[in-house]
Amino acid sequence: MGVRLRGVEKVFEGGVKALRAIDLEIGEGEFVSVLGPSGCGKSTLLRIVAGLEWASFGEVEVGERGPHPNPLPAYGQRGHEKRATQVSPLQERGSRVAFVFQDAHLLPWRNVIRNVMLPLELLGWDRARTRAAAGDALSQVGLSDALDRYPAQLSGGMRMRVSLARALVTEPALLLLDEPFAALDEITRQRLDEQLRALWKARAMTVIFVTHSISEAAYLSQRAIVMSKRPGKVLLDHRVELPAERPARLRGEASFASEMRTLFDALERGEA
Amino acid sequence: MIPLVIIVVLAEVAVRREWVASYLVPAPSKIIATLVSSRDGPELFYATGQTALAALTGFAASAVIGLAVAIALSSARWVQRAFYPYAVFFQTVPIIAIAPLLVIWIGYGMPTVIASALIVSVFPVIANTLSGLLATEPALVDLFRLYGASRSAAMLKLRLPFALPSIFTGLRVAGGLAVIGAIAGEFITGGGLGGVIDISKTQQRTDKIFAGLILAALLGIALFAIVNLASWLMLRNWHASERT
Secondary structure, three states: OOOOEEEEEEEOOOOOEEEEEEEEEEEOOOEEEOOOOOOOOOOHHHHHOOOOOOEEEEEEEOOOOOEOOOOOOOOOOOHHHHOEEEEEEHHHHHEEEEEOOOOOOOOOOOHHHHHHHHHHOOOOOOOOHHHHHHHHHHHHOOOHHHHHHHHHOHHHHHHHHHHHHHHHOOOOOEEEEEEEOOOOOOOHOOOOOOOOHHHHHHHOOOOOOOOOOHHHHHOOOEEEEEEEEOEEOOEEEEEOOOOOOOOOOHHOHHHHHHHHHHHHOOOOHHHH | OOOHHHHHHHHHHHHHHHOOOOOOOOOOHHHHHHHHHOOOHHHHHHHHHHHHHHHHHHHHHHHHHHHHHHHHHHHHHHHHHHHHHHHHHHHHHOHHHHHHHHHHHHOOOOHHHHHHHHHHHHHHHHHHHHHHHHOHHHHHHHOOOOHHOOOOHHHHHHHHHHHHHHHHHHHHHHHHHHHHHHHHHHHOOOHHHOOOOOOHHHHHHHHHHHHHHHHHHHHHHHHHHHHHHHHHHHHHOOOOOHOO
16 A cells, blocks of 8 residues: 655644655555654654544545545544544545554453454454454464463563554554564564564565664665654655565675665764 | 450450440440340341441442443543533532431432432542543554544443553442441431431440441441452453552
């Protein structure tokens, strides 16, 4: 599922400008990383693509459906989303776009499999199909033996994998990840990076991966976008020149180091 | 347990040695004798049953009404602004002052006692449930929005379960208050432990008052224990408060 942003800006209530003049075209099946300093608006960008937030100006297109549908309805409590009264075709969208948050954000009262079943439940699938699909998704992230455990009994890495399985269970065409592995230790993080890349290659899905880790961006993506500090704009739109096969040892090679250098330089320019 | 034994023994000794007049503080042995005597015992236990019934009914009503009100209040900011102050009213107005009104409106008898238990115990349920509902993890709300969950699905599958620990906190407080409210109501309408205590007062029967007090306290503890059990059953798998 492709994404096209034209002149997208975001001004928060109270006048804080988070994004300015973002023009971005992401093709179907691409793996794109978005890098930037903390608070540069990269999460906001992702939330706008997901439809969780309005763009103040500009146009957002996700998939076939022309101009972006209205943000998803909020449930009343948060002021700035009150405008979102019009209903968009949620069921269809919901099954096509998935979002992975910075923390796993599982429902603590549900065990692993029922957490992964949740999206399908909300989309109105019947129970048997839901269970089978959730089992599949969990086996893809290597958690088939933890179905009955509760989030409180899992390690941070396992929780994140459950969260990934929950996102994959709807077979999304567009997967959005917001610094998903930032809180994990380096080893776990690299494993999950490899797993994510394998999942992307196995499916025809577009991935937008927000991160502040240069090595993660270089290792994972075909294309890396570097944003400036707030209000964020695109500083560098760079094709990562690394082979399609990326074994772990790639991280030690010169080509990898030079990719990291390019991204680092752009980031530094953004800080200045 | 040890402090309790020390206090009981001290009280017994103090009364027997006549350090304290027995019409002010009855000896613990006297209280027990009253509880099991064939004259006062049945009366006290029957009264306990009445108070228990009224307190439990009032407690159940405040659980149901409190939850419903909190859900309604959580639906939108303006609803909260408009109606929350009236909920606070129940918290601040002294029940002893409303009880006479209740008698005029509802009459003497158990319904008034139940209403009194309800009024005293409903606010903690509303306040705690509301704060639980409003504290729902924003990211989880986003997740539900992303999958197009309806308002009711978000309430049933997200907000209410998320608020459960707070709801139980409210219910724990409400349990004790329901007993207090019932007894306060009984002071005015008669019947139940409140009635027995009120009559014993005019008869200078401190032993019977103490017996009634102990039964009332046990009733409150029993309600508290029931709520704790329910809380443990529902939260043990996932909430830090119920894990050991």
